[in-house]
Amino acid sequence: MPILIREQRYHHIKALLARLRLDASARVVVLVEKDGQQIAAHGEVGDLDTTSLASLVAGNVAATGGMAKLIGEKEFPTLSHEGDKESIHISVIGRVLLVVVFDQRSSLGLVKLRSKQISQELAAAFAEIERESELPGAASGLPFSEITDEEIDSLFVQN
Amino acid sequence: MTFINYASREINCKIVYYGPGLCGKTTNLQHIYDATAPQAKGKLISLATETDRTLFFDFMPLELGTVRGFKTRFHLYTVPGQVFYEASRKLILKGVDGVVFVADSQEERMDANIESLYNLEENLKSHGYDLMKIPYVLQLNKRDLPNVITMEDLAAELQRKGEPVVEAVASTGVGVFDTLKAVAKQVLTELRKS
Numbered sequence: 001m002p003i004l005i006r007e008q009r010y011h012h013i014k015a016l017l018a019r020l021r022l023d024a025s026a027r028v029v030v031l032v033e034k035d036g037q038q039i040a041a042h043g044e045v046g047d048l049d050t051t052s053l054a055s056l057v058a059g060n061v062a063a064t065g066g067m068a069k070l071i072g073e074k075e076f077p078t079l080s081h082e083g084d085k086e087s088i089h090i091s092v093i094g095r096v097l098l099v100v101v102f103d104q105r106s107s108l109g110l111v112k113l114r115s116k117q118i119s120q121e122l123a124a125a126f127a128e129i130e131r132e133s134e135l136p137g138a139a140s141g142l143p144f145s146e147i148t149d150e151e152i153d154s155l156f157v158q159n
Numbered sequence: 160m161t162f163i164n165y166a167s168r169e170i171n172c173k174i175v176y177y178g179p180g181l182c183g184k185t186t187n188l189q190h191i192y193d194a195t196a197p198q199a200k201g202k203l204i205s206l207a208t209e210t211d212r213t214l215f216f217d218f219m220p221l222e223l224g225t226v227r228g229f230k231t232r233f234h235l236y237t238v239p240g241q242v243f244y245e246a247s248r249k250l251i252l253k254g255v256d257g258v259v260f261v262a263d264s265q266e267e268r269m270d271a272n273i274e275s276l277y278n279l280e281e282n283l284k285s286h287g288y289d290l291m292k293i294p295y296v297l298q299l300n301k302r303d304l305p306n307v308i309t310m311e312d313l314a315a316e317l318q319r320k321g322e323p324v325v326e327a328v329a330s331t332g333v334g335v336f337d338t339l340k341a342v343a344k345q346v347l348t349e350l351r352k353s
Contacts, residue, residue: 033162037234152226
């Protein structure tokens with residue numbers, strides 16, 4: 001069953017990320033699904049490859065989750081990686097991962113606090129997306145039900 | 160799990176290349192990366208050991224084009240093939256939309272193929288997937304080597320459900336895009352059903 005992100009939900013999540021970015025004085029904020037798919041990103045993205053960041057964050061969280069289980073913990077709810085100039089803070093919020101990239105303009109303490117404060121709203125927003133995706137016939141309005149074999153084949157013509 | 164974003168008009172799908180150690184999973188991705196126009200691909204990320212064996216996974220996003228106004232993007236992953244990386248292999252399968260099993264056609268690797276395929280079925284099951292139901296392609300790689308088993312014999316041993324079987328030489332690119340196309344087509348067809 002695909003996850004369907006409707007425009008209204010997407011803009012709501014983007015607004016939450018924008019608020020967090022401002023409150024935490026962060027560079028970039030990214031919301032990622034636990035399997036590695038990016039849901040939304042906001043901030044000074046520039047040439048930051050947020051798609052790769054999303055897949056690596058999910059791998060990172062999955063690996064540390066595995067470590068947690070080995071020592072008898074359910075999971076580690078937050079992860080931080082501090083560099084000389086740039087740092088990353090990750091919060092596990094149910095099925096989504098909140099990633100905050102920040103520099104000297106902010107601090108780990110502030111990022112942790114602001115991430116925690118917004119986590120419930122983000123969890124609720126994603127729960128709505130999941131609920132809508134699971135509704136009977138949720139995908140029925142999609143244009144894909146009529147995709148032809150020729151259209152699929154045409155994707156590969158340039159390759 | 161396929162993600163469909165109405166606001167950014169994007170479909171994102173996850174495809175995993177599975178198979179025994181040194182069968183050519185990373186080589187498949189490397190060829191796709193080398194042969195794709197820069198605007199259609201992201202970085203190829205390889206989490207590998209110093210000797211270039213995959214440690215955790217390889218990853219590359221690939222944009223194939225537009226269907227009905229939606230950009231279709233495939234996230235291609237490989238798993239580490241070596242037996243002892245079981246924990247990481249299992250993690251990569253989470254949320255998978257389609258699987259390519261890369262078999263090594265050499266006679267001496269037959270046992271490794273069988274073991275890896277069995278391992279794939281088990282790991283899919285642990286995430287609630289059934290190999291018999293998900294989009295799946297069998298690639299018979301290294302067809303250029305002298306000591307290979309015939310395609311018929313390999314298919315008889317490894318084919319599970321009438322899935323497409325593609326002969327390949329990933330190091331030169333033969334069969335690589337045919338394999339990707341076969342699995343992508345099934346993933347998009349699944350979308351049509353939903």
